[in-house]
Amino acid sequence: MYVITDIRHILPGPQAGQVGALTDHRRMEEAVMAQHRAPRRRVGIWIVITILLAASLVGTLWVPFYNHLTPVHMGFPFFYWYQLMWVPIVAILAAIAYLLSRLIERSDAAASEEALDWDQREAD
């Protein structure tokens, strides 16, 4: 058993003109328009995510940034506390990137279409 969740599967029914179907139709139009807007927003969000993640790569892999002993902090030479400091930073960056990626996926109608395929596979 499966409930259709993808807007593209819904065709105007025989009772077009009745209140419910009209609402459906309007909803469909809204959703279709949202899909046109979606790609641009998606790309924008993905660029932000990429920058967040790339920052942690550059910050930790570019050795000249931190290959010295001073300034010392709480007894730790710079080389050590700088890299340890990146650990909470990368956790925060990843958390922000996660929340952003949720924004994309929530507006993603494609996922539910996949669920349809998958459920049929299960039923076979």
Added chain:
Amino acid sequence: MSGNAVAFTIVVIMFVVVTLVGFAAARWRQAEDRLHLNEWGLGGRGFGIFITWFLLGGDIYTAYTFIAVPALVFGVGALGFFAVPYTIVVFPIVFVFAPRLWSVSRVHNYITPADFVRGRYGSQGLALAVAVTGILATMPYIALQLVGIQAVLTVLGVHGDWPLIIAFAVLASYTWASGLRAPALIAFIKDTLVYVMIIVAIFYIPGKLGGWSHIFSTAGAHLAQTNPKTGKPFGSLTLGPTAVWAYSSLALGSALALFMYPHAVTGVLASRRRNAIRFNTALLPAYTLMLGFVALLGYMALAAPGVPQAVKANGANAQLAVPFLFQRMFPPWFAGIAYSAIVIGALVPAAIMSIAAANLFTRNIYKEYFKPDATPAEQTRVAQTVSLLVKLGALIFVLALSKTFSINLQLLGGVWILQTFPAIVLGLYTRWFHRWALLGGWALAMLWGTIAAYSTPVPGVPGSHFGGSTAPVLNHTVYIGLTALVVNLVVAAALTVVFRLAKVPDGTDETAPLNYHADPPGLTRPKLPITRMTAGRR
């Protein structure tokens, strides 16, 4: 009772507890069809965010963390700290590609990375290459776990191979009985022990040794001494000019390699939801912080009176640095707890790794080439047997390779597993590469990497082999795995152009672009999606 006897007794008690839990795990979250490989090998694909966190942490933080990394820091200084940037950059990398792998694997019911490669490229040969590489590369990684257990036993004064053999027999039997559920459940105990050990170690030991400043300065003085074998200083607190590229290439290469290992892929695929993986990349750095401080145990060992001498007296085996440090610093009962953390921290990943390698063999070699019509129950039986054989293979690596720095075992595995990166990760994004070009790139890179690793001598022992994992390229010392990956990519790209021009048939791709974003509900408790559209219509 002497101190060692107290510590040993505690290790034995903890080991018995863990064993009982391991066997009991078979009943945990039990499914209807226990003999299905999905069940034994992926725990029913039903693990949520919390268990996924424990499972991935258990995969990643192993004897590598507790023994190998501090041993390298103890031996050469700053270079050993590369494990910190490694375990930082691995998470952004996982964030990007792992959800795609999870989705496509869920849609097509892939259990191993080789399953995906076969479906994506329609190539049995490429899938076989990925499977064989996975099994091969897992063995030295398991070997590293054995070396870690051995280090603890040596310091406890337990000599001979029998304790190791007992530990492994027990491990093998509950792995046999419970599959992935055993290590997933034991991971709770392991991580609790490990966190207790780390927190006590980083607050208690520096106080006893006169503070962090003193630890760093004493360690720096030790490292500046001349190594009689090479005629150069042992190392230093920062990186020398030749070590800079080694450092970042080891970090990046290890990070790219980690989630190519079959066991790490298992951890990803066993997750119930796509989102659990990304969410976890924000939580897993907690383990990295721990790893950073554990690495510094190497310096504490250099600064602790008597520890460098004790290591030297035992054949200069740097792997003994942390166990000796605990012996000198902790009261015997707590040393026992800490040793238990190390031993269990080696057993859990060893179990997960051997299960993953066994899945690979069963799905992609046995079922593909020996018995295509094998029933799920037969497959599980074969997987159980192979998980045993893989552990025996690991023993060969323990016996055959130099143990100067056990981290080289993991890095050697990395050299190999990294060569499956183009087929798996690039394959998640593009079908541009020709399947046989990927196979060609893989073959040449495997050969190149193995020869380069073979011809690297142990420092100070000319003519020896497999002594290190970095080699000079263009005046810089670089991780062999990464240079081999470059060879791999260049060859694969060039051959792709050639094969396309020659119109060599490229296999069929059974995946669809949308499969890579799919987020189907879990297998065990499917939920009906209720959305704005459907809510009003029912």
